[in-house]
Structure formats: structure tokens, C-alpha cells
Amino acid sequence: MQWTLVIPLKPLTRAKSRLADTADDGVRPGLALAFAQDTVAAAVACPAVSDVAVVTDDELAGRELAALGARIVPDSPGSGLNAALAHGAAVVRAMRPGAAVAALNADLPALRPAELSRVLAAASQFPRAFLADAAALGTTLLAAAGDRELRPAFGVDSRSRHRASGAVELALTGVDSVRQDVDTAADLRAALTLGVGPHTAAASAGLLIPGP
Numbered sequence: 001m002q003w004t005l006v007i008p009l010k011p012l013t014r015a016k017s018r019l020a021d022t023a024d025d026g027v028r029p030g031l032a033l034a035f036a037q038d039t040v041a042a043a044v045a046c047p048a049v050s051d052v053a054v055v056t057d058d059e060l061a062g063r064e065l066a067a068l069g070a071r072i073v074p075d076s077p078g079s080g081l082n083a084a085l086a087h088g089a090a091v092v093r094a095m096r097p098g099a100a101v102a103a104l105n106a107d108l109p110a111l112r113p114a115e116l117s118r119v120l121a122a123a124s125q126f127p128r129a130f131l132a133d134a135a136a137l138g139t140t141l142l143a144a145a146g147d148r149e150l151r152p153a154f155g156v157d158s159r160s161r162h163r164a165s166g167a168v169e170l171a172l173t174g175v176d177s178v179r180q181d182v183d184t185a186a187d188l189r190a191a192l193t194l195g196v197g198p199h200t201a202a203a204s205a206g207l208l209i210p211g212p
């Protein structure tokens with residue numbers, strides 16, 4: 001089964017505000033872009049993924065992510081993360097009716113294509129399914145079969161909302177790279193330990209990451 005991924009990305013100057021202690025205003029946009037580049041590159045390289053749509057209004061990110069093979073969808077609702085995801089899924093399905101779609105965060109710099117394949121293979125067993133993030137409070141991936149609406153409910157504590165929505169929580173081990181989103185300095189440290197992609201490795205090389 002082949003998936004279309006929908007990846008949301010805020011304008012870079014507003015992204016990753018919880019990393020302000022680690023990366024100042026001059027550095028943080030480039031770091032957020034690097035996370036998205038490594039996420040998109042791994043998604044595009046995943047054999048279970050037929051195409052990747054990035055919902056963003058950021059011009060630079062749009063150019064850079066298109067160069068990696070993503071389709072760029074303007075965030076025309078301009079009403080936040082879940083509206084952007086629902087819009088991205090609708091645009092994808094207008095072009096490819098019945099496409100299986102999965103929302104994936106743009107801040108997974110350690111993402112490995114083989115682990116993403118395992119998660120998508122598991123998700124394909126259910127009408128809707130999700131993967132909890134490394135903190136076990138949020139969500140990094142929400143998947144919907146071709147005949148189901150995505151119904152995204154990302155944001156603080158989204159794990160419990162996605163569970164309450166009837167989506168099946170995927171109980172997989174060995175998929176840490178798909179769970180490891182980066183919101184804080186501790187998350188960045190964990191991602192670097194897992195092994196990040198080349199964009200994030202370069203962008204984080206000069207950072208002093210506060211200790212635990």
C-alpha cells in the first residue's frame with residue numbers, strides 16, 4: 001500500500017519557539033528548516049510513500065522542500081495546524097481520490113525511511129491509526145485509509161484526543177526515529193543521539209545545547 005504524506009510547516013520565523021534557549025532568533029529559522037528538510041528527505045526516500053505534500057506559506061521552505069521532491073500546498077485556511085492538515089488532505093484527495101493519507105510532523109530530523117515504512121505498514125491494517133510521540137503525550141503521525149477522513153486533532157496532548165477520536169494507537173517498538181519530534185533542547189539532544197540527517201547535523205553543529 002502506498003501513502004501520501006501531508007507535512008505541515010509554520011512560517012520559519014515563528015517556528016520552534018520552545019528552542020529559544022538553545023537557538024536564538026537568528027539561528028532558529030534555519031534549524032526549523034533543517035528539521036523539515038531531513039524529515040521530507042526521509043519521507044521521500046521511503047518506499048511506502050508515493051508522494052509528499054508540505055502545507056506551508058513559507059517561501060524559502062517551499063523552495064527548499066520542493067527541491068527535495070515535495071509538492072507545496074499554500075496554507076490557505078491560515079487557521080492553524082489542524083486546518084492546514086485537513087486542507088492538505090483535501091487537496092491531495094482532489095487530485096487522487098481515495099488516496100491513503102498520513103499527517104506527519106515536520107520536526108523529525110532523525111527520521112529513517114525503514115522505520116517510517118514499518119509504521120505505515122502497521123497503519124494500513126486500520127481505518128485510522130496514529131503513533132504517539134517520544135514524550136508519550138503527543139502524536140507524530142496520523143493515518144487514514146482512502147475511504148476515511150483524516151480528522152486531525154494535533155496540538156498539546158493530542159495522543160489522548162486521537163485515541164478518543166477512535167484512531168487506533170500503534171503499539172510498535174523500534175520506531176524511535178518516527179516518534180522523536182524536537183520541541184525542546186532535551187528533544188534535540190535525543191534526536192542527535194539517534195542520529196539526525198545531514199541538514200540538521202550541519203545546522204546544529206555550532207549550538208551549545210543545555211544539559212539535562
Ligand SMILES: Nc1nc2c(ncn2[C@@H]2O[C@H](COP(=O)(O)OP(=O)(O)OP(=O)(O)O)[C@@H](O)[C@H]2O)c(=O)[nH]1
Pocket residue numbers: 008009010014015016017018019055056057075078079080081084105106107183
Ligand atoms: N501549515 C501550518 N503548519 C503548522 C501550523 N502550526 C504548526 N504547524 C506545524 O505543525 C507541527 C507542530 O507544530 P507546533 O509544535 O505547534 O509548532 P513548532 O513550530 O513545531 O514549535 P513551537 O513554536 O515550540 O510550538 C510543526 O511541523 C509546525 O511547523 C500552522 O498554522 N500552519
Ligand SMILES: C=C(OP(=O)(O)O)C(=O)O
Pocket residue numbers: 105107133137138139140153154155156157158159181183
Ligand atoms: C503538534 C504536536 O506536536 P508538538 O509536540 O510539536 O506540539 C502534537 O503532538 O500533536
